[in-house]
Amino acid sequence: MRPFDYVRATDTEQAVAVVSADPHASFLAGGTTQLDLMKDGVLGPERLIDITRLPLAGITHTDTTVRVGALTTMEELAADPVVRERLPFVREALLLGASTQLRNMATIGGNLLQRARCRYFRDPTVAACNKRNPGSGCAAITGIQRMHAILGTSDHCIALHASDVAVPLVALDAVVHVRGANGTRSIPLTQFYLPPGDTPHIENVLQHGELITALEIPLLPETARSHYLKVRDRVSYEFALTSAGVALVIEDGHIQEVRVALGGVGTVPWRAWDAEDVLRGARAGADSFRAAAEAALEGARPLPGTAFKVELAKRTLVRTLETVAGAAS
Amino acid sequence: MKHMETEAPPTGQSPPDVSQVDITLTVNGTAHRLEIDSRVTLLDALRDHLGLTGAKKGCDQGACGACTVLVDGKRVVSCLALAAQYEDREITTVESLCPSGELHPMQEAFARHDAFQCGYCTPGQIMSAVSLIAEGRANSEEEIREFMSGNICRCGAYPNIRAAIRDVAAGG
Ligand SMILES: Cc1cc2nc3c(=O)[nH]c(=O)nc-3n(C[C@H](O)[C@H](O)[C@H](O)COP(=O)(O)OP(=O)(O)OC[C@H]3O[C@@H](n4cnc5c(N)ncnc54)[C@H](O)[C@@H]3O)c2cc1C
Ligand code: SF4
Ligand code: FES
Ligand code: FES
Numbered sequence: 001m002r003p004f005d006y007v008r009a010t011d012t013e014q015a016v017a018v019v020s021a022d023p024h025a026s027f028l029a030g031g032t033t034q035l036d037l038m039k040d041g042v043l044g045p046e047r048l049i050d051i052t053r054l055p056l057a058g059i060t061h062t063d064t065t066v067r068v069g070a071l072t073t074m075e076e077l078a079a080d081p082v083v084r085e086r087l088p089f090v091r092e093a094l095l096l097g098a099s100t101q102l103r104n105m106a107t108i109g110g111n112l113l114q115r116a117r118c119r120y121f122r123d124p125t126v127a128a129c130n131k132r133n134p135g136s137g138c139a140a141i142t143g144i145q146r147m148h149a150i151l152g153t154s155d156h157c158i159a160l161h162a163s164d165v166a167v168p169l170v171a172l173d174a175v176v177h178v179r180g181a182n183g184t185r186s187i188p189l190t191q192f193y194l195p196p197g198d199t200p201h202i203e204n205v206l207q208h209g210e211l212i213t214a215l216e217i218p219l220l221p222e223t224a225r226s227h228y229l230k231v232r233d234r235v236s237y238e239f240a241l242t243s244a245g246v247a248l249v250i251e252d253g254h255i256q257e258v259r260v261a262l263g264g265v266g267t268v269p270w271r272a273w274d275a276e277d278v279l280r281g282a283r284a285g286a287d288s289f290r291a292a293a294e295a296a297l298e299g300a301r302p303l304p305g306t307a308f309k310v311e312l313a314k315r316t317l318v319r320t321l322e323t324v325a326g327a328a329s
Numbered sequence: 330m331k332h333m334e335t336e337a338p339p340t341g342q343s344p345p346d347v348s349q350v351d352i353t354l355t356v357n358g359t360a361h362r363l364e365i366d367s368r369v370t371l372l373d374a375l376r377d378h379l380g381l382t383g384a385k386k387g388c389d390q391g392a393c394g395a396c397t398v399l400v401d402g403k404r405v406v407s408c409l410a411l412a413a414q415y416e417d418r419e420i421t422t423v424e425s426l427c428p429s430g431e432l433h434p435m436q437e438a439f440a441r442h443d444a445f446q447c448g449y450c451t452p453g454q455i456m457s458a459v460s461l462i463a464e465g466r467a468n469s470e471e472e473i474r475e476f477m478s479g480n481i482c483r484c485g486a487y488p489n490i491r492a493a494i495r496d497v498a499a500g501g
Contacts, residue, residue: 005348006367006413024344032391032409035370039389046344048367050414075403099479100464101457102391104403105410236478 002044009051020181020209027051030105033114041124070109070212086219089168089226089245096230097164109212116159130156131200145305152267157200166269168245171261174217180210193268224249225327229320240264242313244320255279265313272296289321352416357425372396374412383423383452394480397453398422404460423452438493446484454480458494467498
C-alpha cells in the first residue's frame with residue numbers, strides 16, 4: 001500500500017473543499033472497497049479523508065419517501081421498519097449482499113460507488129485495463145469472463161456494476177443528493193451511472209470531490225408487492241450471476257404498476273424499461289412474463305464466458321415476476 | 330492525528346513518504362495510545378502492536394471472517410478497517426470472552442461440539458457467533474447458515490459450528 005496522510009473530516013463543506021482541490025485525495029467511508037483496492041495497489045491516494053464522523057448517518061421518513069444519510073450502513077438500512085414493511089425488495093437485496101460483518105461497515109453511499117469486481121481491474125500486474133489505465137486495452141474481452149456484463153458493454157470494457165441494492169433502487173427511481181464545491185444538486189439514480197463507452201474510467205456523473213450526502217427512496221403504493229431474487233455460484237456470500245428486482249401492483253389480474261431492474265448483467269444497475277412497457281396493463285401470467293424477459297435481454301451482447309447469462313437472466317426475471325404475482329393474488 | 334482544521338496543502342506538494350498517526354484505541358475496555366503508520370489496519374494494530382493475536386489474518390481482503398472483532402458491539406472484519414478510523418470506538422476481541430480463565434458459553438460449546446479442526450478460523454467464528462445471537466439471528470438452521478456465511482472454514486467444520494451455536498441459542 002502506498003503511504004497516505006489520514007485526515008479525519010469534521011465538517012462536510014470543508015471535506016468537499018479539500019478533496020475537490022486535490023486530485024490525489026479520496027474519501028474514505030466504510031473502507032470495504034477503498035481500503036481493499038489500496039491494498040491491492042489499484043488505488044493509491046496521497047490523502048484519505050475519513051468522512052465517517054460527519055453528521056450524514058441516519059434515516060428519516062415522510063409519507064412518500066425514505067431519506068437515507070450517506071453514512072447509514074447496509075445493516076442499518078435493512079433494519080429500518082419502513083423499508084421492511086414498504087420496500088421489502090430493498091431489504092432483501094441488502095441482506096443478500098456481502099456478509100453481516102461487511103454490512104456493518106459498508107455505507108449506502110460507498111455501496112453505490114463500489115468499484116468493478118473484474119479480476120483484471122483488481123490486479124495491477126495485468127497491463128490491459130481501460131478502467132484502471134485508460135487506453136491500455138481490456139484483458140477481460142479476450143480473457144476469462146464470468147462475473148461480467150452483457151448489457152451496456154462496449155468494446156472497451158465489459159465490467160459489471162455489482163451492487164445488489166442498486167438494483168431495486170434504480171427500479172424505484174431513487175434520487176442521490178450530493179454536495180460539491182459549488183453547492184448541492186440532486187441526481188436521479190437512473191441518470192447517475194455512465195455506461196463505459198470509450199471512457200470506462202468514468203463511472204458516474206460525480207465530479208472529483210463531490211460528496212454523496214443522502215439517498216432519497218420514493219415509497220411504492222401500499223398495494224405493491226416486491227421481491228429481489230439473486231442467483232449465484234454459491235448459496236450465500238457471493239456476488240450475483242444474475243438477479244432481478246421487481247415491484248408490481250396487480251388489480252383484477254392485470255398489472256397496473258410495474259418496476260423492473262436487473263443485476264449481474266449490466267455495466268450499470270439495469271433498469272429494464274422495455275420489460276416494464278411489455279408488462280404495464282398486461283394480464284399477469286406466463287405469457288407476459290416471458291415476453292417481458294425477452295424484451296429485457298434483447299440488446300444483450302454476450303461473450304463466450306457470459307453466454308449462459310442471457311437465458312439465466314430471463315429465467316431469473318420470470319421467476320421473480322411469478323413470485324411477486326403469486327404473493328399479490 | 331490530522332483534523333480538517335489543518336490547511337489544505339499547496340497543490341503540487343510531493344506524496345508522503347510515510348505518514349504517522351497518533352491515536353488511542355480502546356480495546357476490551359482498556360485505552361491504548363499508539364503511534365503508528367497511517368496504513369496500519371485494525372487487525373495489524375491488534376496483533377502486531379497490542380499483542381492480541383486472537384483475531385487471525387486469513388485472506389486480508391474481507392472475504393474469510395477470520396479477523397472478526399466487535400466495534401461498539403457490532404461485528405466487523407478488522408482487516409478492511411483502518412486503525413485510525415476506529416479511535417474512541419469500543420473494540421472487543423476474542424481475548425475478552427474469558428477474562429478470568431473461565432470459558433465463555435460459546436467457547437465451551439465449540440469445544441464440546443468439536444467445532445474446529447485446525448482452529449484457525451475459530452476465533453472469528455466465535456466472535457461472529459456471539460454477535461449472531463445478540464442480533465437475534467440464531468433461530469433456525471437456515472438462519473444460522475445464512476448469517477454465519479461471512480466466516481469461512483477451510484476444514485469444513487460447519488455442521489459442528491452450527492450445532493454449537495444452536496446449543497448456546499437454546500440456552501444450553
Ligand atoms: C468480500 C466482499 C463481498 C462483497 N459482496 C457484495 C455483495 O454481494 N453485494 C454487494 O452489493 N456488495 C458487495 N460487496 C461490496 C460492498 O457492498 C462495498 O464494498 C461497500 O458497500 C462499499 O461501502 P463502503 O462504505 O465500505 O465504501 P468505501 O470503500 O469507503 O468507499 C467506496 C468508494 O466510494 C467513495 N465514497 C464513499 N462514500 C462516499 C460518499 N458519501 N460520497 C462520495 N464518495 C464516497 C470512496 O472514496 C470510494 O471510492 C462486497 C465487498 C467485499 C469486500
Ligand atoms: S472489463 Fe473493464 S475493468 Fe475489466 S479488464 Fe476490461 S476494461 Fe478493465
Ligand atoms: S482476514 Fe479479514 S476477512 Fe479474511
Ligand atoms: S477449523 Fe480449520 S479453518 Fe476452520
